[in-house]
Amino acid sequence: MKEHVYDTVYLSEEDFTEGRVLFETWVPKARYAWDAGIAIGRYLAELKQGRLVGRHCPSCGRVMIPPRMFCEQCFAPTDLWVPLQDTGTVITFSICYIRWDMVRLEHPLIPAVIAIDGASPGMGILHLLGEVDPQVVRIGMRVRAVWKPPEEREGAITDIRYFKPLE
Amino acid sequence: MSLLERVIHPDQTKLWYGEIPIQSRYTVGIAGERFFREIKENGRFWGTRCPSCDLIYVPPRLYCERCFAHLEEWVEVPTTGRVHTFTVVHLDLDGNLLPEPQVLAFVQLDGTDGGLVHYLGEVDPDEVCIGMCVEAVFKDAGERRGSITDILYFRPI
Amino acid sequence: MGRNRVAIVGAGMTKFVRRAQETGKEQAWEAASKALESCEMTLDDIDAVVIGSAPEAFDGLHMKTEYLSDGCGGWGKPVIRGFVGGGTGVFSAIQGWYHIASGLFDTVLVVAEEKMSSCQPHPQGAFITIFDHTTERPLGPNLLWIFALEMNAYMTRYGLSKRDIALVSVKNKRNAADHPAALLGDPHITVEDVLNSEVLAWPVQRLDVSPVTDGAVAIVMAAEHVARRVTSKPVWVEGVGWNLDTAYWTNRDLSYPTYVEEAARMAYKMAGITEPRKQIHIAEPYDPFDYKELHHLEGLLLFDEGKAAEATALGITQRDGDLPVCPSGGLLGVGNPIAAAALMKVAELFWQLRGEAGARQVPGQPKRGVAQAWGDLMQVSTVIVLGV
Ligand SMILES: [Zn+2]
Ligand SMILES: [Zn+2]
Numbered sequence: 263m264k265e266h267v268y269d270t271v272y273l274s275e276e277d278f279t280e281g282r283v284l285f286e287t288w289v290p291k292a293r294y295a296w297d298a299g300i301a302i303g304r305y306l307a308e309l310k311q312g313r314l315v316g317r318h319c320p321s322c323g324r325v326m327i328p329p330r331m332f333c334e335q336c337f338a339p340t341d342l343w344v345p346l347q348d349t350g351t352v353i354t355f356s357i358c359y360i361r362w363d364m365v366r367l368e369h370p371l372i373p374a375v376i377a378i379d380g381a382s383p384g385m386g387i388l389h390l391l392g393e394v395d396p397q398v399v400r401i402g403m404r405v406r407a408v409w410k411p412p413e414e415r416e417g418a419i420t421d422i423r424y425f426k427p428l429e
Numbered sequence: 430m431s432l433l434e435r436v437i438h439p440d441q442t443k444l445w446y447g448e449i450p451i452q453s454r455y456t457v458g459i460a461g462e463r464f465f466r467e468i469k470e471n472g473r474f475w476g477t478r479c480p481s482c483d484l485i486y487v488p489p490r491l492y493c494e495r496c497f498a499h500l501e502e503w504v505e506v507p508t509t510g511r512v513h514t515f516t517v518v519h520l521d522l523d524g525n526l527l528p529e530p531q532v533l534a535f536v537q538l539d540g541t542d543g544g545l546v547h548y549l550g551e552v553d554p555d556e557v558c559i560g561m562c563v564e565a566v567f568k569d570a571g572e573r574r575g576s577i578t579d580i581l582y583f584r585p586i
Numbered sequence: 587m588g589r590n591r592v593a594i595v596g597a598g599m600t601k602f603v604r605r606a607q608e609t610g611k612e613q614a615w616e617a618a619s620k621a622l623e624s625c626e627m628t629l630d631d632i633d634a635v636v637i638g639s640a641p642e643a644f645d646g647l648h649m650k651t652e653y654l655s656d657g658c659g660g661w662g663k664p665v666i667r668g669f670v671g672g673g674t675g676v677f678s679a680i681q682g683w684y685h686i687a688s689g690l691f692d693t694v695l696v697v698a699e700e701k702m703s704s705c706q707p708h709p710q711g712a713f714i715t716i717f718d719h720t721t722e723r724p725l726g727p728n729l730l731w732i733f734a735l736e737m738n739a740y741m742t743r744y745g746l747s748k749r750d751i752a753l754v755s756v757k758n759k760r761n762a763a764d765h766p767a768a769l770l771g772d773p774h775i776t777v778e779d780v781l782n783s784e785v786l787a788w789p790v791q792r793l794d795v796s797p798v799t800d801g802a803v804a805i806v807m808a809a810e811h812v813a814r815r816v817t818s819k820p821v822w823v824e825g826v827g828w829n830l831d832t833a834y835w836t837n838r839d840l841s842y843p844t845y846v847e848e849a850a851r852m853a854y855k856m857a858g859i860t861e862p863r864k865q866i867h868i869a870e871p872y873d874p875f876d877y878k879e880l881h882h883l884e885g886l887l888l889f890d891e892g893k894a895a896e897a898t899a900l901g902i903t904q905r906d907g908d909l910p911v912c913p914s915g916g917l918l919g920v921g922n923p924i925a926a927a928a929l930m931k932v933a934e935l936f937w938q939l940r941g942e943a944g945a946r947q948v949p950g951q952p953k954r955g956v957a958q959a960w961g962d963l964m965q966v967s968t969v970i971v972l973g974v
Contacts, residue, residue, distance in 0.1 A: 263597075263937045263944055264766045266624050268616035270600040270801070271459065271607035273703075278454070283607060284465050284575040287706075288646060289452040296719050298443035306443055306720070326837065328721050334832050354742070354840055356734030358787035362450075362710045362727070373731045373787075375739075375836045386836040388722050388731075401742045417443060420724045445720040451711035453646025453704050458609035491608075492615040494656035497622065497629040 301329040304343065310417040312409050316381045318342040324382040346380035348407035349428060353377050353386045357396045372396055376405060376425055392424030404428040457575070460491040463503065469575035472567045476541050478502040487543035508565040509586065510538040517554045530554050536563055536583050550582030562586045589687040593813035593820030594679075594972065596625030596806035597933040602769045602921030605703040606800035610645050611657030613802040614699040617926075618659050621695065621804035625816050632806075633691035635660040637667040638678030638698035640924035643712035646704045658697040658804075671716075672874065672961025673828065674698065675803070675928020676968035679957075680826045682807040683970075687823075692809040699802040700923035709798055716963055730787040730795075732964060736840045737789050737877045743841035744892030746880075748789055752780035753898045754876035755793055755918050761905060762915020764945035767930075769799055769921035780876075796874045799921035803929040805936065819940045824954070825859065825971035827852030835963045846885025846958065849967040853956070854887075857971040862887045866971070867952035868938055869909060870931035872960040873916040882958055883911065885967065910948040913938060928959035932970060939974045 277283045298306055301317060305328060308315045316325045317340040319333035325344045332339055355374035360366055372394070375386040391399060392408060405425035415421040457465050460477060467475045476487035477500035484493065487506055492499055515534035521527055532554050537544040549557060550566065563583035573579040598620025600606070600613050608616065614637075622628060637658050639650050647653045651667035658665070668674060668681045675698045682696040702709045713729040740746070755775075762771035775793075783792035813820040829848035831838060850862070859865045871882035880894035888909060889897050897903055903911035914920055914934035917927045935955040937943040954973040960966065 263942050266598045266620050267767045268598070268600045268620050270603050270613065270616060272601070272603040273456070273605040273607050275605070277605075284457045284462055284469075286455045286457070286576065287452060288455070290449075290646075292449040292451070293446070294448070294719070295444040295446050298445055298720050302720050303443045326834075328718075328834065328836075330834075334834070353836075354735045354739035356731055356738060356787045356789070357785075358728070358731060358734065360728065360730070360786050362714050362729070363708045364710065371726070373725070373727065373735065375735055375840070384837060384839065388717075388725060388727070388836050390725060401738070418724055419721050447719050447723060449643060449711065449715055451643055451646070452706045454706045455646060455704055456605075456607050456609060458612050459607060460612070461609065462607065491612050492619065492657070494661040495629075497615070497619055497659055499619070 301331045305329050306417040309419065309421040310415045312412065312415070314346040314348050314378055314407070316344045316346050316385070318344050325380065325385070327378050327381045327385050327387055344380065346378050350376040350378040350405055350425070352391070352399065352401055352403040352405060353384070354401055355391060355399050370396060372399060374425070389419070389422060390424040391426070393426040458491070460489040464489050465575040468567070468579045469573045472570065474506045474508055474538065475503050476506045476543060478504050485541040485543065487538050487541045488545070506541045507539040510536040510544055510563060512549070512557065512559055512561040512563060513537045513544065514559060515549065515557050532557055534583065547577070547580055548582040549584065551584040590689050591810040592683050592686045592823045593808055593810065594805050594823065594932070594936050595808045595813050595817045595820055596621045596627065597804070597936045598624050599767055599803040599930060599933060600801050601767045602799045602801040602923060604769065604797065604799065606701065610647070610699055610701040611654050613701060613800065614654050614657035614697050617699070617802035617804040618657065618695060618697045621806050625806050627806060627816060629659050631693055632659055632663065632695045633693045634664040634685055636678050636681045636685065636694055636696045637665065638674045638696070638925040638929060639667060639669065640671065640674060640700055641712055644705050644709055644924070645701045654699055659695050670828070670961060670966045670968060672872065672924055672928065673959045673966040673968040674925040674961065675930070676932060676957055676959040676970050677828060678925065678929060679805060679932045679970055680828065680968060682805070683823045683826055686807055686809050692812050694807045695804060696807060696929065697802065697804040698925040698929035700926050701800045702798045702923060703800050728787070730790050732835070733875050734787040734790045736964060737875065739840035740877055740881055741789060746895050748781060749777060750895040750899065751877045751880065752777045752794070754873065754879045755780045757898065757904060758873060758912050758916040758918040761913055761946065762919020765915045765920050768915050768919055770797055771915055771919050790875065794876045796917035796922035799923040799927070801921060801923035801926045803926045803933055805929065805933055819974065821936045821939050821972050821974055823970060824973045825853035825855070825857030826969065827856070828966065828968040830962065830966045833963050833965060835965065840964070842891060843881055843885040843967065845965065846882055846960065846967040847887060849969040850886045850958070853969040853971050857973070859971065866954055866956050867909070867950070868913065868935065868948055868955040869911045870914060870916070870934055870955065870957040871911065872928060872958055873912055873918050874922055876918060878960065879912060879916065882960060886956060886958055886969070905946065905948050913943065913946050913948050928957070931957040931959070932972070935972045939972060
C-alpha cells in the first residue's frame with residue numbers, strides 16, 4: 263500500500279526558528295466567563311462554608327457529587343441537597359511530574375479520584391493528595407479534606423487545599 | 430426544588446473565569462510557501478493554473494478544488510486588479526473608534542480567477558467604488574518577511 | 587430494515603509527521619486524492635463528503651469543516667463533519683456508512699484530518715479543556731492525569747504490572763516499523779526502553795504515550811452496485827456501533843469501559859457476530875496509550891476482563907498470533923493525529939482484508955476485522971466491523 267501514502271513534507275522545530283519556512287502566529291483572545299450554574303453554584307457556595315454537598319435523585323436514589331440538577335441516568339430532576347462528609351477513599355491516583363505544557367515540576371503532584379463519604383458508592387471527585395509520601399499512597403487509602411482557613415476561601419474547589427491520609 | 434430552581438439572591442450567582450491557553454502557529458503550506466516567497470523576494474504575485482478547468486488560483490493552491498488535480502503550472506500574475514467589493518471600517522475589534530477609517534476591499538486580480546482581501550490606501554474612503562482599478566503597494570524589500578502584510582495596501586491607479 | 591449494503595473501495599493517507607509543512611487542507615487533499623486514485627475514481631464520481639476532525643483549537647481554526655471542505659473534495663457537494671472526540675475517526679466511517687446505507691447517496695468520500703503542530707506551546711493547552719472549568723481545572727490538571735488515573739485503576743483491579751503493559755507499546759512500535767506512513771516505528775525497541783523512559787504522570791511514562799502528530803486519512807465508500815463495478819475486492823461494512831457513558835467521569839468504574847462493550851455489542855449484533863473471539867480475525871483497537879489497547883480489547887469482548895495483558899505476553903496479539911492486534915502499529919507507532927489516527931485503523935483493516943498490507947500483512951487471509959476508537963471524557967466508543 264506504499265503507493266497510497268502521500269509523501270508529506272516533514273519540518274523540524276529549527277525550520278521555524280531558523281526561518282527556513284514561512285509561517286504566521288496568532289494568539290486568540292480566548293477568555294471566558296462561565297456561569298457556574300445552579301448545582302455547581304451551590305456546590306461552590308458550600309465549599310466556601312467548608313462543606314461538601316451532593317444531590318439526591320428520587321428515582322434511582324443515588325446521592326451524587328459533583329451535584330447536578332438532573333440525574334443523567336433517570337433523566338429526571340434531582341430533589342434534595344444532601345450534606346456529605348469531607349472524608350473519603352482514594353479510588354485511583356497518579357504521581358505527576360509535568361505541567362500541562364510538558365514542563366517538569368519541581369515537586370510532583372498527586373492527583374486522585376476520591377469517593378466521598380455520604381455519597382453513593384463510587385461517587386468520586388478529582389482532587390489532589392498532600393502531606394503524604396507519594397510512595398505510600400495506595401488505592402483504598404482513607405483521606406480527609408484539608409481546608410483553607412475560612413477567610414481565604416473564595417467559593418472554589420481549591421478551598422480544599424488537598425486531601426491527606428486519615429491514619 | 431427542581432430543575433427550575435431559581436437564583437433568588439443574585440449575589441450568589443457565580444461566574445468562573447478562565448482562558449484556553451493556546452496560540453497558533455500556521456505554516457503557509459506548500460503552495461503558500463512559493464506565493465509568499467515571491468512576494469518577499471521579488472514583490473510579485475504568482476498563481477497556479479488548472480488546465481482542465483481553465484482557472485488561475487490566486488492565492489495559489491496545491492490542488493484544484495473542482496477537479497482535484499494536483500496543480501503544477503505556476504504563472505506570474507499582475508499586481509493590479511479591480512475592487513470587487515469594499516467596506517469602510519470605523520471601529521477596532523474592541524469597538525473603539527479608529528483614528529482614521531480603514532477601507533477594506535476584496536481585490537480581484539487581473540487575468541485571474543482569484544484575488545486578495547486587503548486594505549486600500551492613498552485614497553479618500555468617499556471616492557472608493559466597486560470596479561475601481563488598483564495596484565499593490567509593497568513594503569521595501571528589506572522589510573518584507575513573506576507575509577500578507579508585505580503588501581502595505583492597494584492604491585488606485 | 588431495508589438498509590443498503592455499503593463497502594469501502596479505496597483508501598489513502600499522508601505520512602504521519604510531527605510537523606507538516608502542508609496546511610490542514612493541503613493534507614486533506616493529499617489523503618483524499620490518494621484514496622480516489624486507489625480506486626480509479628474522480629471527484630465527479632463522489633456524491634457526498636464526510637469530514638472527521640477534532641476540536642478547532644488544534645488547527646487553530648474556527649469552522650474547521652468549512653475551511654477543510656475544498657481539500658476534502660467538498661466543493662459544491664453535500665458536506666458534513668462529525669466530531670466525537672478521539673472517537674471521531676471511526677465515527678466518520680460510520681457516518682459515511684449511514685449516508686449510503688440510508689439510500690441517500692451511492693458514493694461518499696470520508697476524510698479525517700488533524701494538524702496538531704499548529705497548537706502552541708503544546709496541544710495540551712486545548713486538551714485540558716476536557717476537564718470541567720469550575721470544579722477541575724483550578725486544580726491544575728493536564729491531560730495525562732485522566733489516563734494515568736484510569737491506568738492505575740485498571741492495573742490495580744487486575745494486578746497488572748508496568749511490564750505487562752509495556753509489551754503493547756513494544757509490539758505496536760515494532761509493527762509500525764513496517765508502515766510506510768509511520769512516525770515512531772522502531773524494530774528494535776524493548777520493554778526496558780519503555781520502562782526506563784521518562785516518568786510523566788506515573789504510571790504513564792513517555793513511551794507509553796502516542797505522539798503529537800499531523801496527518802490525514804481518507805477512504806472511499808460505495809453502495810453495493812457501485813462497489814462491484816469499481817473493484818473486485820470490496821470490503822463490506824458489516825456492523826457499526828457507538829455509545830457514550832456519563833460525562834461525570836469521576837463517578838465511573840475506571841477499570842472497565844462499559845461503553846466500549848455497549849458499542850461493540852451494537853456492531854456485533856448488526857454483523858451477526860455471536861462469538862467475537864472466533865469470528866473476528868484481526869483487531870485495531872484505539873491505542874493512544876499502551877494500556878488502552880488492553881482495556882479496549884476487553885471492552886470489545888475479545889478477551890476476558892483483565893486477561894488481555896496475558897494474551898499479549900503469550901504473543902496472541904502479535905501480527906502472526908491467533909488474533910493480530912494493531913498490525914498497523916497503531917497510534918503508538920504510526921502516530922496520533924486524533925481523527926485521522928482512528929480512520930487509519932479503518933484503512934488498515936481495508937488493506938489487511940484485501941491482502942494488500944505488504945510487510946504488515948497478517949497471515950491466514952483474515953476475513954473479518956474490527957476497528958474501534960475512543961474519546962471525549964473517557965466516555966465515547968465507536969466501533970466498525972469490516973469483512974470480505
Ligand atoms: Zn436517578
Ligand atoms: Zn480543475
